[in-house]
Amino acid sequence: MSDDLQQKFVKKWLDNAYGCFSSGHKFCREVCPVMQVTRNENHSPTAFHANIVAMNNNGLTVADVAEDYVNCTLCGACELRCPNTLFTGDFYRNRTETVKVVKAMRALSVKSGVEQPNWKRWVEATIDKKSEPVLDVPIDQDRVADWAKELDLPIGGETILFCDCEAAFYRTSVPKATAMVLKRAGFKFGLMKEQWCCGGPAAEMGYVEQAREFAEHNLSDWRAVGAKRIITLDPHDYITFTEDYPAYFKNGYDMEIVHITELVAELIKEKKLRLKKPVKRVVTYHDPCRLNKRKGIYESPREILRSIPGLTFKDVDHVTQWSYCSGAGGGFAVERPQIAEEISRRRMSRAAELDVDILVSACVWSERPLTARGKELDSKIEVRDLMELVAEAAGLDYGGVKT
Amino acid sequence: MSSVAISEPVIDELRAIVGPTYVLTSKTARYNRTRVPAPFPVHRWSEFLPDIVVLPETTEQVSEVVKLANRLKIPVVPRAGGTGLADGAVPLRGGILVDIKRMDKILEIDLDNRTVTLQPGINMLKLNEEILKYGVFYPDDPASYPCSLVGGRIGTSGFSLIAGRYGHTRDLVISMQVVLPTGEIIEVGDGGGRKIRKSSTGFHLKHLFMGHQGTLGICTEATLELVPRPEAEFAAFFGYKDFESAYRSTGALTKSGLATLASVVLFDERKIQYLRRDDEAYIPQPRNLKSVIAVSMYGAVDEVKPAGRRLMQIAKDTGGKYLGDEVSQGDWASRHDRYATPLHGRLLDRRVVPMCWHCEDASINYSNIPNVMREWHEIADRYIKKYGIFDDWGCFFYTNAAYKPWGDYLSEIDIGIWEQKLNDKTWKAWVNCKREITEVTLKYNGSITACHGSTREGDAEYVPEEMGGGFEVMKRIKRVLDPNNIMNPGKNMLDNAYEED
Numbered sequence: 001m002s003d004d005l006q007q008k009f010v011k012k013w014l015d016n017a018y019g020c021f022s023s024g025h026k027f028c029r030e031v032c033p034v035m036q037v038t039r040n041e042n043h044s045p046t047a048f049h050a051n052i053v054a055m056n057n058n059g060l061t062v063a064d065v066a067e068d069y070v071n072c073t074l075c076g077a078c079e080l081r082c083p084n085t086l087f088t089g090d091f092y093r094n095r096t097e098t099v100k101v102v103k104a105m106r107a108l109s110v111k112s113g114v115e116q117p118n119w120k121r122w123v124e125a126t127i128d129k130k131s132e133p134v135l136d137v138p139i140d141q142d143r144v145a146d147w148a149k150e151l152d153l154p155i156g157g158e159t160i161l162f163c164d165c166e167a168a169f170y171r172t173s174v175p176k177a178t179a180m181v182l183k184r185a186g187f188k189f190g191l192m193k194e195q196w197c198c199g200g201p202a203a204e205m206g207y208v209e210q211a212r213e214f215a216e217h218n219l220s221d222w223r224a225v226g227a228k229r230i231i232t233l234d235p236h237d238y239i240t241f242t243e244d245y246p247a248y249f250k251n252g253y254d255m256e257i258v259h260i261t262e263l264v265a266e267l268i269k270e271k272k273l274r275l276k277k278p279v280k281r282v283v284t285y286h287d288p289c290r291l292n293k294r295k296g297i298y299e300s301p302r303e304i305l306r307s308i309p310g311l312t313f314k315d316v317d318h319v320t321q322w323s324y325c326s327g328a329g330g331g332f333a334v335e336r337p338q339i340a341e342e343i344s345r346r347r348m349s350r351a352a353e354l355d356v357d358i359l360v361s362a363c364v365w366s367e368r369p370l371t372a373r374g375k376e377l378d379s380k381i382e383v384r385d386l387m388e389l390v391a392e393a394a395g396l397d398y399g400g401v402k403t
Numbered sequence: 404m405s406s407v408a409i410s411e412p413v414i415d416e417l418r419a420i421v422g423p424t425y426v427l428t429s430k431t432a433r434y435n436r437t438r439v440p441a442p443f444p445v446h447r448w449s450e451f452l453p454d455i456v457v458l459p460e461t462t463e464q465v466s467e468v469v470k471l472a473n474r475l476k477i478p479v480v481p482r483a484g485g486t487g488l489a490d491g492a493v494p495l496r497g498g499i500l501v502d503i504k505r506m507d508k509i510l511e512i513d514l515d516n517r518t519v520t521l522q523p524g525i526n527m528l529k530l531n532e533e534i535l536k537y538g539v540f541y542p543d544d545p546a547s548y549p550c551s552l553v554g555g556r557i558g559t560s561g562f563s564l565i566a567g568r569y570g571h572t573r574d575l576v577i578s579m580q581v582v583l584p585t586g587e588i589i590e591v592g593d594g595g596g597r598k599i600r601k602s603s604t605g606f607h608l609k610h611l612f613m614g615h616q617g618t619l620g621i622c623t624e625a626t627l628e629l630v631p632r633p634e635a636e637f638a639a640f641f642g643y644k645d646f647e648s649a650y651r652s653t654g655a656l657t658k659s660g661l662a663t664l665a666s667v668v669l670f671d672e673r674k675i676q677y678l679r680r681d682d683e684a685y686i687p688q689p690r691n692l693k694s695v696i697a698v699s700m701y702g703a704v705d706e707v708k709p710a711g712r713r714l715m716q717i718a719k720d721t722g723g724k725y726l727g728d729e730v731s732q733g734d735w736a737s738r739h740d741r742y743a744t745p746l747h748g749r750l751l752d753r754r755v756v757p758m759c760w761h762c763e764d765a766s767i768n769y770s771n772i773p774n775v776m777r778e779w780h781e782i783a784d785r786y787i788k789k790y791g792i793f794d795d796w797g798c799f800f801y802t803n804a805a806y807k808p809w810g811d812y813l814s815e816i817d818i819g820i821w822e823q824k825l826n827d828k829t830w831k832a833w834v835n836c837k838r839e840i841t842e843v844t845l846k847y848n849g850s851i852t853a854c855h856g857s858t859r860e861g862d863a864e865y866v867p868e869e870m871g872g873g874f875e876v877m878k879r880i881k882r883v884l885d886p887n888n889i890m891n892p893g894k895n896m897l898d899n900a901y902e903e904d
Contacts (some may be wrong), residue, residue: 011802016698018745018757018758018822018823019745019746021759021821021822022745022757022758022759022760023744023745023759023760024438024439024440024486025440025486025547025550026486026548026550027739027740029484029550030526030528030529030549030550039504039507039524040427040458040504041432041435041457041485041502041506042427042429042431042432042434042435044435046435047431047435049433050434050435050438051431051434052432053428053445054448056435057445057448058432058434058449058574060430060434060450064429064430064431065430065431068431069594081549083740083741083744084744084745084746086739086740087744094746112731188631224728227842261530278540313469375438378560
């Protein structure tokens with residue numbers, strides 16, 4: 001059984017692997033956030049492909065290679081930096097696929113009985129609670145919409161705001177600020193009857209069947225409340241809904257997925273949302289990997305920041321940020337917390353070089369580790385979510401920020 | 404000598420030296436530190452594995468590992484980026500692979516004396532990102548600029564694309580710290596003094612430890628030149644009606660004597676045909692454009708502006724047609740990323756297959772370029788027809804000498820190899836093809852390798868011939884420094900040094 005699965009996997013990914021192996025240049029290595037810290041070649045995207053070639057003709061098995069594939073935040077920088085993608089990709093309609101390979105290898109590992117202990121526990125807890133076991137915060141499905149208590153939001157409607165687990169249970173200021181901003185702009189939306197985890201983290205950890213159960217619950221909830229459009233406030237959810245769900249449901253999936261930064265930038269442009277209260281702070285922006293590197297969304301957050309009065313915005317080019325990461329993605333921090341911590345520490349020290357007092361992010365998962373590292377700095381850089389800043393500029397009191 | 408099996412007590416000793424986390428024994432750790440981007444007999448991958456991998460962080464750790472290996476006569480193979488286009492970092496006898504990537508710290512930036520001292524596991528792009536704020540840069544600019552590491556540049560004595568202006572690795576490394584094959588730690592420069600560029604004291608040992616391919620020790624620190632960030636870059640691409648006129652124009656441009664000239668690169672007609680397969684930059688060019696030259700200059704605005712005008716005039720007078728700012732600036736800016744793409748590979752029937760890349764890097768004198776180029780293509784064509792897994796990607800000729808870019812050229816024929824079809828028979832065919840190419844180089848009094856090192860099959864066998872009487876001296880030096888032949892054994896025919904025993 002396991003042999004068959006491995007053979008199928010190798011057959012599917014061998015050409016893609018050879019595209020990298022035959023080049024072998026490792027341009028990806030120095031932009032890879034994990035490699036930059038560990039300097040261990042096993043963790044390089046090149047190795048992820050070379051292993052598949054070795055599985056094909058040198059007898060390596062999934063058991064030999066599985067653990068190496070833990071060392072990836074699925075940020076996608078390697079794919080962008082790959083010369084095959086950059087220079088001949090358009091012509092040959094080729095893109096070096098590494099994120100998909102890592103996810104597929106993790107899935108193959110789980111199916112072959114090679115599991116990672118912390119991921120296993122994490123996914124089991126998610127199945128148990130229906131939301132992710134957000135660290136140090138009690139998770140209870142009855143409280144999944146507590147953040148919205150005072151906001152009087154309807155259930156259902158054509159447009160649903162999907163609130164990520166970390167946002168629902170930990171940094172509740174993000175969904176609260178987001179919802180208040182949308183209301184202020186007169187934008188109509190509702191909540192789900194019962195939101196479960198999007199399933200993305202389970203899928204990233206290799207537990208695809210389990211992830212699919214979450215997806216099925218959420219999709220049927222959306223259908224039950226008449227939803228046609230889902231607003232995501234977390235980039236990881238945006239990936240899950242635009243990449244995983246279509247793969248699960250094929251043609252049966254017809255939801256429009258809109259990311260909050262795109263929507264809010266539009267609302268500002270259309271003058272439906274007016275930002276009048278000056279925010280006199282010096283900020284830089286952290287491009288969340290999944291928005292910038294995987295989805296090419298880097299303009300709307302900057303447009304939003306530039307429309308906030310009083311703000312001094314010290315921008316770092318989104319291409320420079322290909323090599324930045326908070327370390328929070330792809331389940332990596334759950335299995336390798338120390339390396340993840342060093343990745344976020346380096347990200348914050350980049351911000352410190354710019355003499356700013358706020359690092360603005362648009363990814364709620366990045367905000368907890370970055371906040372912790374920001375506190376260690378002499379300059380005490382604060383970490384704020386873009387929507388929190390927008391709410392402030394709109395004169396909205398969205399409550400306290402978890403730090 | 405032969406490798407002893409690395410037993411559990413030896414592994415424990417290594418763990419005690421570098422820390423248990425940094426001794427790797429897994430299959431993937433060993434498989435992924437075996438090959439480099441040079442053509443590789445993938446069907447025999449397991450024959451080239453190291454027995455064990457260590458990831459040291461300090462000079463002392465490297466020294467202790469080497470002392471242990473010397474005591475037990477275990478081969479040691481140093482590895483930096485593993486991005487070489489020859490086999491310097493490929494283990495031939497198993498042993499301990501010393502991967503220096505964790506040694507990536509900048510130790511001192513001295514702006515008064517314009518030096519940076521660092522560990523050799525750092526990449527040049529990363530280094531330049533760090534020192535940008537001081538208005539200086541480290542101008543070692545190979546095609547592998549975004550991925551190769553300083554240590555590998557030293558181990559191979561690398562080639563920089565802008566060396567006509569700034570020099571190559573050997574010119575940019577002022578001094579270095581080296582762990583010898585017996586474990587002693589020494590410092591070498593032109594003479595003494597970590598930051599002294601010119602000395603007549605003693606022997607010039609820096610050059611001995613530059614490009615030795617890990618056969619004489621492991622570089623653990625280096626002091627590098629910092630140059631002012633240039634105010635101006637001038638890049639120009641010119642098209643020609645045939646190779647002959649581009650070749651003559653190359654001679655005129657390189658002999659112009661302009662001090663800011665950093666490089667002249669000549670593309671032959673086969674290279675242009677290859678690029679026309681899919682490179683959008685060349686598709687819009689008229690069909691009568693058959694050969695191309697790329698020129699670059701760096702320096703202060705006051706120097707580069709008038710010199711650029713002079714170069715434009717020389718190119719025009721010698722038959723060159725300027726290809727416009729977009730091609731010139733765009734293609735020059737992307738010189739690193741075009742390093743190679745396996746997707747360009749074509750079989751004789753034009754079928755696209757992913758191919759790995761052989762990059763010949765012989766040094767050839769200007770006057771011999773036309774003959775060498777013709778003979779190389781004839782060899783490639785024969786093998787393409789006979790075996791159906793090779794492809795000719797054309798030739799580049801890069802100005803080779805530092806500061807005086809006229810007399811000889813890094814001469815590159817690029818050959819695609821359909822790696823998935825390699826077996827004993829086709830690998831042997833490839834090595835024979837490589838040997839024929841090398842023989843042409845030597846016939847025209849060239850050097851086998853300008854920058855990758857003579858460590859590949861098809862190159863290494865010819866080291867004694869190229870070096871002549873010097874090879875005897877090499878052998879004596881090797882025996883004295885490395886009495887047990889532990890450092891990267893099997894490379895550069897240096898096993899011969901021990902045959903008399």
